Amino acid sequence: MERQRREFLRTMSTAAALPVLAPILKAAAETRSAEDPVAFPDAASRGFRAHFPMLKESVNGQPLVYLDRAATTQRPREVVDALSTFYLHDNANPAKSLHTLAGRSAAAYDAARAKVARSLNARAGQRRSCGRVERPKQSIWLPLLGVARILVQVMRSW
DSSP states (O other): OOOOOHHHHHHHHHHHHHHHHHHHHHHHHHHOOOOOOOOOOHHHHHHHHHTTTGGGGGEEEEEEOOOOOOGOOOOOOHHHHHHHHHHHEEEEHTTTOHHHHHHHHHHHHHHHHHHHHHHHOOOOOOOSSSOOSSSSSHHHHHHHHHHHHHHHHHHOOO
């Protein structure tokens, strides 16, 4: 059971955020239309921001807007709490054949993967992806390209 620490933490963070993000993203998806494919309801937006401690701050009297790449993205309170619990109680490289902490870490990792798989309707052991990327940074830019295409279409319609 060989795992990269970064992959482990990413999976754990995603699993911790799912209960928070799923209803918000579902509400956003239900309000989208062909005319406005990127609509995001105000109530959902407020609910979404409430889960990010830093986004409760103001800068120059305005609500903080934090746009940065994935390396320094803000995390919801639930993710911060889950990672804090991991570092306080289960911090070890996940491996079932080593010591007790490694076994607990491996069990948490497997549980997080299963939770993410269920949210994607993937069967056990099945891998899903949103597209093949050659380099990790491509996975950051691909969604932005989709947004850019939408903006170009909007500008052309003027």
